Amino acid sequence: MQPTFITIENTPFHQQVIQRLPTQWENWPTDKGSRNDHTNNLPLVTKALHKKECQWPKKPVVFISDPHADAEAFEMSLVAAGVIEKTSEQLGDFSLTAYGKSVEVIIGGDCLDKGPSNLDLLRSIKALYKVKAKITLLAGNHDLRLRMGLxxxxxxxxxxxxxxxxxxxxxxxxxxxxxxxxxxxxxxxxxxxxxxxxxxxxxxxxxxxxxxxxxxxxxxxxxxxxxxxxxxxxxxxxxxxxxxxxxxxxxxxxxxxxxxxxxxxxSKKGEFSWFFRKMELVTKRGSFLFLHAGLDDIMSQMLLKNGTKYVNKAFHKNLKRRDLFGFYYSSIANTFRTKYRDADLPLTEKGVKAIHKSGVKAVVQGHVNRVQGQRLALKKGLIHIEADITLDRNSRQLEGLEGTGVGATLINKEQGIVGISCDYPSIKVLDPEQFTLLYAA
Structure with missing residues (x-):
């Protein structure tokens, strides 16, 4: 059956998007694995969580991460999530749907590199601002590498x-x-x-x-x-x-x-000066912390003691500092760079306890690309919703995936956590009751 939370206009462009999407939904899948390989494993996730009720975002969230210079994939993903309807096939020509006016679009970073056109993607994001969408733009490592290089x-x-x-x-x-x-x-x-x-x-x-x-x-x-x-x-x-x-x-x-x-x-008057100016490092909605890559102990303590507003202010102040080394290898930059390798700043049990105490129950991230849609992973004892589903066509070609990527992650108190991807045969749904029950295990 067609899931009731997706509404897409009946035009040739929109039909093209529909044809790329799964038409069935299923409960979020589990598979066998261990803590070390970070696989989907709801039983392991259950053991990691505190016995507290999850707080859902007040406004529904549509999370799209790592568009990597592919404007077509970005716009098709907005269509797939029901956020926009295209008014022509030209990039940047769209309007918000009624649903699109009610949600917050969080772009999870890595807008630059890899794909067919950096400038087209930036102009598509700018067009989304122009139609008055509620947008939060997060910093990605590819984005900040450009700033540091310049x-x-x-x-x-x-x-x-x-x-x-x-x-x-x-x-x-x-x-x-x-x-x-x-x-x-x-x-x-x-x-x-x-x-x-x-x-x-x-x-x-x-x-x-x-x-x-x-x-x-x-x-x-x-x-x-x-x-x-x-x-x-x-x-x-x-x-x-x-x-x-x-x-x-x-x-x-x-x-x-x-x-x-x-x-x-x-430059303040540059065509894309808004790009770094509007960026945030992290944003918290309910019990969900949205960022590009991950956390370490220092950042976890900072979020517990000072909150996201302070962290984002520190991020912007550090963007302007003359000591580029001090910024790029700091805990702040680790947040958009880490893959929890030995080379990265560590997240230990102490950091996980701090981030849980701050009210965060799950991290929603990009950065680690998936080839079969979104994944629920346990990393260092902390739930991560991995939502980089390989959108840009150049990366897809290298990974043996067909066409332009389409998909988004929806988080809201009515449907729970919804993973839409053209590379997985079903829409993954972890409903609110199922997610909340994890805390009672």
Whole structure:
């Protein structure tokens, strides 16, 4: 049967979306697994929870994470969730449905990189603001890497910042190509751009960085984290220029495009200045904490003692700090970067107790992409609803998935937790009573 919580208009575009979606629903599936591999396992989740009733968001939440530069996937997912109806097949042409006016859309970060067009995706999000949707935009690691890379060009080079531009890697190259083609091509763009060798010196870490960084990072990163960072940079330094050349860009093109990105994203009057300005690190709705990646003990304690408003204010103040290293490897940045590896800042039982005491019963995240829809996972004894369902078509092609991704995660007190994905045969539903009963086990 067609689930009653999905209403989609009967137009060719909307029918295209309907054809990609499952038509049946099922109770949220369980499968065998252990605490270590983080698989769906409702019995394990049951043991992890306190005997307290779940508080649901006052306003229904539609969570869409990791759109990764695919505007079509983003808009199709909004249609699939019943938030918008398209007024034409052109990107950005849509209006809110009655349901769309009643919900909050939380974008879980990672709007940039991977997909077909960064600029189209940003313009689609802007169009959603223009139709007066209630939106919360969360910070993702791919998003903040751009900001750190652009800011590093403005800073005096030191061991903590001079690698941050190249650290963006090959996934940022398509953005620079887009910006060059849409804003600079056909202009006298090269007049004030230095020669290729000078651009290389400005953008790349110098020869001493690999020896200096481990000492600079000591006391901030774990030994595993330092080792991982150095190995990653060896690869990125070796390959970055080649990726640029493969895209038809010299380092002069890249340098010019990066300078223009500073105007677009960092200047107050830039076309995309709203992007970082509107970002939040975390947001809490009822017993659910929404963020991009995960938590550590420091952030858990901060949320317990000071709340989300303080954390988001600290996030924005740190975005402006001159010490890029101190920000990018801090507990704040760990929130949009962690995968709970040994190289990440730790979340222990102490942190889990703190976050439970703050009223959070489940974390809703992106960052870890799934190929069979959303997953309920137990990580470090804390429930995580993994909602990155691989939307962008380039990632899907690499993972053997067909077409453009479509899906969203709905959280509200009427239906509970609803996982919609074109890559799973049914719509997953964990109803409110079932979720609340977990706390009584």
């Amino acid at each position: 800011l590093s060009m403005k800073r005096k080079k030191d061991a903590g910042n001079q690698h941050l531009f190249v650290r963006m890697g090959k996934k940022i190259v398509p953005l620079f190509k887009e910006v060059f083609e849409q804003y600079l091509e056909g202009t006298d763009w090269g007049k004030k751009i230095p020669d290729e060798d000078t651009c290389r010196r400005k953008l790349f870490p110098d020869e001493h960085w690999f020896n200096e960084f481990p000492f600079h990072a000591a006391g901030f990163l774990t030994a595993e984290g330092i080792d991982r960072e150095v190995k990653k940079m060896h690869s990125k330094v070796e390959k970055f220029e080649r990726h640029c050349l493969d895209a038809g860009l010299s380092l002069r093109h890249v340098y010019a495009a990066a300078l223009h990105c500073q105007k677009l994203f960092l």
